[in-house]
Amino acid sequence: xxxxxxxxxxxxxxxxxxxxxxxxxxxxxxxxxxxxxxxxxxxxxxxxxxxxxxxxxxxxxxxxxxxxxxxxxxxxxxxxxxx
Amino acid sequence: xxxxxxxxxxxxxxxxxxxxxxxxxxxxxxxxxxxxxxxxxxxxxxxxxxxxxxxxxxxxxxxxxxxxxxxxxxxxxxxxxxxxxxxxxxxxxxxxxxxxxxxxxxxxxxxxxxxxxxxxxxxxxxxxxxxxxxxxxxxxxxxxxxxxxxxxxxxxxxxxxxxxxxxxxxxxxxxxxxxxxxxxxxxxxxxxxxxxxxxxxxxxxxxxxxxxxxxxxxxxxxxxxxxxxxxxxxxxxxxxxxxxxxxxxxxxxxxxxxxxx
Numbered sequence: 001x002x003x004x005x006x007x008x009x010x011x012x013x014x015x016x017x018x019x020x021x022x023x024x025x026x027x028x029x030x031x032x033x034x035x036x037x038x039x040x041x042x043x044x045x046x047x048x049x050x051x052x053x054x055x056x057x058x059x060x061x062x063x064x065x066x067x068x069x070x071x072x073x074x075x076x077x078x079x080x081x082x083x
Numbered sequence: 084x085x086x087x088x089x090x091x092x093x094x095x096x097x098x099x100x101x102x103x104x105x106x107x108x109x110x111x112x113x114x115x116x117x118x119x120x121x122x123x124x125x126x127x128x129x130x131x132x133x134x135x136x137x138x139x140x141x142x143x144x145x146x147x148x149x150x151x152x153x154x155x156x157x158x159x160x161x162x163x164x165x166x167x168x169x170x171x172x173x174x175x176x177x178x179x180x181x182x183x184x185x186x187x188x189x190x191x192x193x194x195x196x197x198x199x200x201x202x203x204x205x206x207x208x209x210x211x212x213x214x215x216x217x218x219x220x221x222x223x224x225x226x227x228x229x230x231x232x233x234x235x236x237x238x239x240x241x242x243x244x245x246x247x248x249x250x251x252x253x254x255x256x257x258x259x260x261x262x263x264x265x266x267x268x269x270x271x272x273x274x275x276x277x278x279x280x281x282x283x284x285x286x287x288x289x290x291x292x293x294x295x296x297x298x299x300x301x302x303x304x305x306x307x308x309x310x311x312x313x314x315x316x317x318x319x320x321x322x323x324x325x326x327x328x329x330x331x332x333x334x335x336x337x338x339x340x341x342x343x344x
Contacts (some may be wrong), residue, residue, distance in 0.1 A: 042198065067164070
C-alpha cells in the first residue's frame with residue numbers, strides 16, 4: 001500500500017534545543033565531523049488504494065494544520081512512497 | 084486551622100451561608116483531557132476563591148452555562164506530536180475558541196499545558212518549545228504582574244511581584260520579533276519571570292493575553308498557591324506568601340459577579 005511521507009523541521013531561525021544536545025553528544029562517541037544537528041519529524045500516512053490528487057491535497061492540508069505548528073516548524077517535504 | 088476536605092465543598096457552603104450567593108453562583112468550568120493532571124487543584128482553587136467549579140470533559144460537545152473556563156496543566160495526550168497539539172482539536176475546544184472570540188468574551192485561563200493548548204488553538208500567539216537547558220524544572224518562581232487589567236489579573240496591582248510554583252519541560256516561550264514587539268506595545272505581556280528565567284523564554288515572558296484581555300495563558304501554576312500552609316512561602320528561600328495565586332480566581336469571580344462579563 002502506498003504511503004505519503006511528510007517531513008517537518010524546526011524553522012531555521014529557531015534554536016533547536018534537542019539538536020543542540022545531540023551535537024554535544026556526538027564527539028563523545030568519536031563522531032567529530034558534524035558541526036550542527038537539527039532534529040525533525042517524519043510522518044508516514046498509509047493510504048488504502050491509489051493516492052489521488054485529492055488525497056495528496058488532504059495530506060498537505062493535514063501537514064499544515066495538525067502535523068506541524070507553523071509558528072515553530074516548516075513542512076519541508078510531502079511525497080508519495082510506493083510500498 | 085480547620086481541616087479542609089479534599090474537594091472544597093465546605094468553602095462553597097460557608098460562602099453560601101454567609102450570604103455570598105452571587106459568588107457561589109459564578110460557575111467556572113475546569114476542562115479535563117486524557118493526561119490532564121491539575122484539574123482537581125484548579126477546581127479546588129476556584130472553590131477556595133468562592134466560586135463553583137464545574138467539571139468539563141474534552142469530548143463534551145457543549146460548554147453549558149459556565150461563566151469562565153480554566154484549562155489546567157498536565158500532559159494532554161502524553162504531549163504526543165507537540166504539547167497541546169492534539170487536545171486543541173477536542174470537540175470542547177472548538178466551543179471554547181468560539182466563546183472566547185464571541186462578543187460575550189468568555190474568560191479563559193490556560194495554565195502550563197493549558198497555555199500550550201491556547202497557543203496551538205491560535206487564541207494566543209507564539210508557541211512553547213523545550214526548555215533551553217533541556218531539563219524538566221520544578222521550582223517556586225517569582226513573577227511580576229505586568230498587566231492588571233485582564234479578566235484574570237484585576238485583583239493584582241501592576242508591578243506586583245508574586246511567587247507561584249513552576250514545573251515544566253516545554254516552557255520556553257517563543258514568537259518572532261514582530262509578534263513580541265506587538266505584545267509589548269499592546270500591554271499583552273501579562274507576567275514576566277523575575278530574578279531568573281527558568282526556560283529561556285523570550286524577553287522573560289511567563290504569560291500573555293489576547294487583545295481583549297479575556298484569554299490569558301501562563302506557564303507557572305497559580306492554582307498551586309492558593310492555600311496557607313501549602314504554598315511556596317519558605318520552601319526554597321524564595322519567600323512570598325502561600326496564596327499569591329488566589330488572585331487569578333478572585334479576579335475572574337469579581338469580574339463575573341460585577342456584571343462586567
